[in-house]
Amino acid sequence: MGLHPARKPLLGSAPVVGSDPTCWAGVDVGGTRKGFHLAVLDSRGHLSVAGERIATARAVVERLLPLAPSLVAVDAPLRPAEPGQRSRACEREFVRAGICALRFTPDLRELRSNPFHDWVLQGLALYRALDRAGLSAVECFPTATWTVWGGPRGTTPRTAWSARILARLQLPGTPRRLGQDARDAIGAALTAQLHWAGETQRFGELVIPGPGGRWSRGGSAFSSASAAAPVSAPPPASRGASPSNRRSTSS
Helix, strand or coil, X not given: CCCCHHHCCCCCCCCCCCCCCCEEEEEEECCCCCCEEEEEEECCCCEEEEEEEECCHHHHHHHHHHHCCCEEEEECCCCCECCCCCCCHHHHHHXXXXXXXXXXXXXXXXXXXXXXXXXXXXXXXXXXXXXXXXXXXXXXXXXXHHHHHHCCCCCCCHHHHHHHHHHHHCCCCCCCCCXXXXXXXXXXXXXXXXXXCCCEEEECCEEEECCCCCCCCCCCCCXXXXXXXXXXXXXXXXXXXXXXXXXCCCC
16 A cells, blocks of 8 residues: 555655655756656656656646655755855765766845746745645755766767666656656656665765666666665765766756
């Protein structure tokens, strides 16, 4: 029997141990005009939803509630920086690891004063809506997901780079034609499944796939057996390198 939404843990929680792995969801967040893109991965490793565009945070939650996902991974900051700060500690930790570039998230005052950050505010609204609905959510970063699985993109266009990596995964239900937002939603859903199974590395509130795991270079393909066997905690994050700046950057 699947978890009832009201019994699900709150935002940013550890993997949901012992729950029925019905499905996992990923959401790519855009500004008010663009809206959201949703992907859902079922327990067999099939994409039952592949980049569906949804206008509002409330509509995303309404779409998800009947599906009762075990976990939702959202491609947007979980919270702003502390007042007066221009980045969060988890973001600074992430860029020190040198995985890929990332744009920092400023404090709420700056978010509200700069129209560029509208998408961050939309993400915060989504987290609140998920929380009110009892749906467990974590923050993810699909650019880092694609980097772990396919290596740095270098000078390759982002669309071609992520499309090549996704094609290599051979996920059943993947449409032949997808936009970047849909691909990132799929990457988020896959990250949700990995986090539920305890196969992610964590930078504070931000989770990305662990190195050497499923779907990474040298890792194994999706397995329904492994999907049904979560562990109690994700492996710790470790690696060190250079800093940078957030989401759709040149790295």
